[in-house]
Amino acid sequence: MAQTFANVVPPQVRNRRGGVPPAPRAGRKARSMYPSWFYIPAAALYVVLFAVPTFASFYFSLTRWSLFDVQFIGLDNFVQFFSDPQLSQAFLHTLMYAVVTSGLKVVLGLALAVLLTSAIIGRGYLRAVTFFPVLVSTIGVGLTFKVLLDPFDGLVNGALSVFGIQGPGWLTDPNLALISVALVDVWKGLGIATLIYIAGIVAIPQEYFEAARVDGASAWKVFRNITFPLSWPATGTVVILSLIGGLRSFDLIWAMTKGGPGFSSDVIASVIYKQYQAGFYGLSTAGNVVLFIVVTAVMIPISMFINKRSVDA
Numbered sequence: 001m002a003q004t005f006a007n008v009v010p011p012q013v014r015n016r017r018g019g020v021p022p023a024p025r026a027g028r029k030a031r032s033m034y035p036s037w038f039y040i041p042a043a044a045l046y047v048v049l050f051a052v053p054t055f056a057s058f059y060f061s062l063t064r065w066s067l068f069d070v071q072f073i074g075l076d077n078f079v080q081f082f083s084d085p086q087l088s089q090a091f092l093h094t095l096m097y098a099v100v101t102s103g104l105k106v107v108l109g110l111a112l113a114v115l116l117t118s119a120i121i122g123r124g125y126l127r128a129v130t131f132f133p134v135l136v137s138t139i140g141v142g143l144t145f146k147v148l149l150d151p152f153d154g155l156v157n158g159a160l161s162v163f164g165i166q167g168p169g170w171l172t173d174p175n176l177a178l179i180s181v182a183l184v185d186v187w188k189g190l191g192i193a194t195l196i197y198i199a200g201i202v203a204i205p206q207e208y209f210e211a212a213r214v215d216g217a218s219a220w221k222v223f224r225n226i227t228f229p230l231s232w233p234a235t236g237t238v239v240i241l242s243l244i245g246g247l248r249s250f251d252l253i254w255a256m257t258k259g260g261p262g263f264s265s266d267v268i269a270s271v272i273y274k275q276y277q278a279g280f281y282g283l284s285t286a287g288n289v290v291l292f293i294v295v296t297a298v299m300i301p302i303s304m305f306i307n308k309r310s311v312d313a
Contacts, residue, residue, distance in 0.1 A: 098246030142255025200234025
């Protein structure tokens with residue numbers, strides 16, 4: 001007699017009614033919760049270091065608070081913050097600073113990356129030199145350039161005087177202070193932009209460049225038709241990081257000019273810090289909320305546009 005599945009199943013695996021449990025389906029495995037446990041440390045850090053402070057900031061922006069007292073006052077802090085006569089100028093300075101620094105990092109970073117991925121002598125050393133300013137403290141860079149750009153005893157104007165050129169007041173002229181700080185910011189952050197572009201260019205398949213050389217394409221045509229379009233993801237990354245950094249910039253500006261001369265280099269972050277220095281903690285918290293909303297409102301549409309271009313490319 002032919003044996004059936006019921007005949008060969010041991011009695012200990014039969015159910016109480018004497019039947020045979022259904023055979024397991026091939027290819028199906030019980031999903032274990034074990035891998036999900038590894039998300040717990042990251043989730044806990046996110047909640048403690050980001051979510052809780054963010055919601056706490058929104059609450060304290062509606063209060064007049066100190067270390068020992070909290071008084072709920074509604075939207076009064078926001079009304080007072082937007083009534084600051086220097087705020088509109090600080091908004092303009094913040095946008096200009098972000099656009100200038102991010103634009104220059106994109107242009108110069110791509111140019112340096114193209115150079116440093118070509119067959120030149122000392123390529124590794126030049127890459128290290130380009131990245132070195134990123135490793136230096138921002139405050140240290142600010143204080144160093146504050147000395148170098150001194151209109152009377154600074155090394156920059158001293159070098160210009162050798163050629164008979166009278167150097168301007170880089171940090172004392174209201175028309176030059178903010179742009180001078182922006183150029184120092186570009187010098188310090190250019191290494192990151194170059195590194196991102198180098199990674200993007202190296203990831204382009206070499207077959208495209210070999211086919212272009214076989215067709216006799218010039219260096220400009222190779223850059224325009226291959227390098228630049230296929231490094232668009234790197235461009236998007238540089239633009240996003242540079243814009244966020246520019247909109248939130250504070251430490252370099254404060255180290256070099258403290259928002260001066262006058263209010264000519266004030267940005268939103270420096271206005272907030274001055275309010276904090278004056279003891280208006282709730283008002284400065286409201287300013288941080290405003291800055292958070294501004295950065296979010298600017299970056300979301302830009303990120304969507306960049307991502308759409310990356311997919312289309």
